[in-house]
Amino acid sequence: MSRDEQLRRAAYEEMEKHKDVVEKDPYRLHYHLMPTVGLLNDPNGFIQFKGTYHVYYQWMPFKTGHGAKFWGHYSSNDFVNWTHEEIALTPSEWYEKNGCYSGSAIEHDGKIYAYYTGNVKDEEGNRETYQCLAISEESLHFDKRGPVVHLPDGFTAHFRDPKVWEQDGAFFMVVGAQTRELKGAVALFRSDDLENWDYQGVLTGGGEGRLADFGYMFECPDLFPLGERDILIFSPQGIEASGMKYQNVYQAGYVAGQFDSATGTFEHGEFEELDRGFDFYAPQTTLDDKGRRILFAWMSVPDQNEQDHPTIEHKWLHTMTLPRELKLVDGKVRQVPLEEMEDLRVGPAIQVNVELNRETRVLKAVKGKAFEMEITDLSMTEGWFDLTVGDGIRFVYSSGEQTVTLERKSYVNGVVEKRQCSVKQLNSLRVFVDTSSIEVFVNEGEETFTARFYPSPNNDTVRFETSHQAVFTIRKWDLKHVNLK
Incomplete structure (x- = not known):
């Protein structure tokens, strides 16, 4: 041989x-x-x-x-x-x-x-x-x-x-x-x-x-x-x-x-x-x-x-x-x-119009372990906007500092670590979550954030929080479990 x-x-x-x-x-x-x-x-x-x-x-x-x-x-x-x-x-x-x-x-x-x-x-x-x-x-x-x-x-x-x-x-x-x-x-x-x-x-x-x-x-x-x-x-x-x-x-x-x-x-x-x-x-x-x-x-x-x-x-x-x-x-x-990623979607989108005013909200319709989510028509007068997936990763936009931040709990020592960049104004987000990965596309790809994270296996929540008023629209799809032949 x-x-x-x-x-x-x-x-x-x-x-x-x-x-x-x-x-x-x-x-x-x-x-x-x-x-x-x-x-x-x-x-x-x-x-x-x-x-x-x-x-x-x-x-x-x-x-x-x-x-x-x-x-x-x-x-x-x-x-x-x-x-x-x-x-x-x-x-x-x-x-x-x-x-x-x-x-x-x-x-x-x-x-x-x-x-x-x-x-x-x-x-x-x-x-x-x-x-x-x-x-x-x-x-x-x-x-x-x-x-x-x-x-x-x-x-x-x-x-x-x-x-x-x-x-x-x-x-x-x-x-x-x-x-x-x-x-x-x-x-x-x-x-x-x-x-x-x-x-x-x-x-x-x-x-x-x-x-x-x-x-x-x-x-x-x-x-x-x-x-x-x-x-x-x-x-x-x-x-x-x-x-x-x-x-x-x-x-x-x-x-x-x-x-x-x-x-x-x-x-x-x-x-x-x-x-x-x-x-x-x-x-x-x-x-x-x-x-x-x-x-x-x-x-x-x-x-x-x-x-x-x-x-x-x-x-x-x-x-x-x-x-x-x-x-x-x-x-x-x-x-x-790629446009082909739309073929991963299962069923029609769940659409929710959201208005937050100095509050935290978990939406029952917006959760999962493998999903795509679009946030559009985002309007903020001041303060910050926070999106948290499970208990492992957090995305924050600060209008005052004009920065976007991705935070995760380190899988090495549990300490929160972050990555950041400058964005003058946050208009839209497109987020792909896949059990232990996240890919965030900011303002139609102006910036991207890619990361692995490891939430509690039974936690599939998505939490939204604002320091002041924020109005936005959410469209969310569950995505297929693709068998790799």
Whole structure:
């Protein structure tokens, strides 16, 4: 039996072994992508291929910790009903023996060309990395072609997460990197045939320009046009907190500018965070046949109290965000739930017109463990507005301070922790709750907050409170419990 077959068999045995204990977890989600067992992290190879959407992902089936990762695989025709496909990549070859790390996919000549980082470590922990290619004719079985990009001069072995696209008659690749001076950077490559790649230089970071001293590592770069700008998404590590910004261990965000494919240069503005919550990292996008730029992200942050999640005892950890469409509005990236998320709704909306005046109210019709809620036509003269879900998470808008705040009770020590950003005026909220996750879209995606939280399993209340007068309309839907086949 080959090494690949051994790893596949062992992973499937682990799935079957722990299936019951995983499914008995009260914090298991209803409509998000999760691992069948073990740990899930970065979305990989997100692509629409022959009409079907494919989300590959970093997967460790043997424990709820990191290690020699596989590429797991989900597919869907509608973003609502998902099929858990067989394993796409296993760390079976010498150039990937310590993990098939993150990467991307592109369609060419009717095939999927998947690029990923092969991770290799020796007994002392010294690392080697290779950017590798695997090709599939039908999205399920991949023919590994091995390394196609080796480490250029000037970088440490922290060199990973290739993202590939076609533009102006050529193919380009960006790779997350760390220079020998321990500066975060994005490296750029060019190819005419998807197999032979030429290093073009540092696209941004690396001790120069606007991102000259912006952390010690950039992960998961993704460069694409949006509106009339080019957007570079990446996840910098080593950024110090500054006021309300950069509060997580690592960040995820973007810069907007103009990429010149002829010269390989990218002039851009300042870094902006994509999400203001506790749990959002390693986003990846794709363009579908409707012209939409769609994003998935990992609903967590590496090295951020991972082993303290209550799901650990049930042998699984982490989830993906909802798929989101990106739009450029007044030069800023906005995220909104895909229109397909409306197909998760069960029955007609419950609509309630609410007027609160220095009071707290629990609405019997507005509760649940898996639901979508819209709050519109919000009118406040002064003071603050408070929305609390279960006994685990609280969203507050302060009109005086012009800030929105997401608070949760830490699952590590029970202490209340918060994330914030500035919003001049709160007009609307769209909230998705899924047992132990929340995604809040403020003012039609002007800001987003994503977080895991762990309320008492029998508490499904939603509480509203105001310091002064507030008038608003609520529309609420229960959402389907989607079985991941």
